[in-house]
Amino acid sequence: MMRNLSLILVQMLYLSDLFAAEAGMPQLDPKYWASQAFWLILVFSILYISISKFYLPKIKKNLEDRENKIKEDLDEANNLKNISEKKLKDYENIMTNATREVTKILLESKNILNKEIQVKKSAMEKEIESEISKAQREIINLKKESINSINSISEKIAADIIEKITGDKLNESSIKATAEEISKKNLVKYL
């Protein structure tokens, strides 16, 4: 019992001694304060100068470059878009003009053709008409002539027949009047 107790006591002493050695916080020991302050200021100043003079401008420049590049690219894209839209509009204008012109030309040529056709048609019609009337006139003449010749032939035939049957000549003028009368009666149908 005593042995155990003494052992614990020794252990406690040992432990407390151990802690005592480390008891005070090393942070509160002013021995190296000046050194730490000095080295902190030195190191931090160098770090600050190198960061502010070399590294930050580089990063900043790079970020700005990227932003500018993006902006430029966007501007260019917008420009190209505008140009293409303009081109498209131009193209559409040209197309509408062309179709308008084409219809115009089509209409004009149609009109001209129609006129020409009309002119030719009327000329042809006139010619045909004149031909027809000429032909008709000829026909009428022919008919009249034929009637006359029929009359003279029938007179002659009638005179001959009468002469052969009766043996004497009849009055020429009476035969003619009779033949004309008969032919007038019958020929009316054909004229």
Place this chain on the structure above:
Amino acid sequence: MQQFTVHKIGPEIKIAGIDLSFTNASLFMVISASLICLFLFLSTKQKKIIPDKLQLISEMLYSFVAKMISDTAGSKAKPYFPFIFSLFVFVLICNMVGMLPYAFTVTSHIIVTLIMAIFIFIAVTVIGFIKHGFKYLSIFVPSGVPAVLLPLITIIEIISYLSRPVSLSVRLFANMMAGHTMLKVFGGFVISLGLLGGWLPLSFSVALTGLEILVAFLQAYVFAILTCIYLNDALNLHH
């Protein structure tokens, strides 16, 4: 507490009777600063329109700090951007380097954080007086306060203003120290409980390491953003 002790490396340097020897604290400051410079050098070496990973990290860091400053202190704080950037990155990397095993945590020393905080305090006060002259003192007299309360409020404002460097430095130092001490305590438990019972503190240790990395980032962020807020008070008098 052994992890916080400062010891000399190399010969003793004494200038005008003051011991300015190179110590492990100085070594880790140099390591942190070198890491930052190396990272920034590598990430800005090639300027690409489409950034690679390293370049992207540095650009994100840049815009992160830039946004933090413009959100808290406005556009007038632009000239102080390099300082805040350096401060944030330095504190962040010192905290992170301190998370490595056997590494020394520079920011777990009150003298380091105090010097930074005092520098910020003095700089902000000087900037305030340069920008606004004696009108800067109106920062202690908030508007819209009843006349009866005004003396009391003014005293409180002065005290809060003067305690800024203390709160700023102690916040960072205490957080870093407490975190590392806790990790050490749990690490000690792992050893003393051995194979049988050591698993529980070990898992705690793992979880705490994650937490400490978060705290390391958060404290650097808080340090930088509080600097921005103090700068904002000096640049734009709101009262």
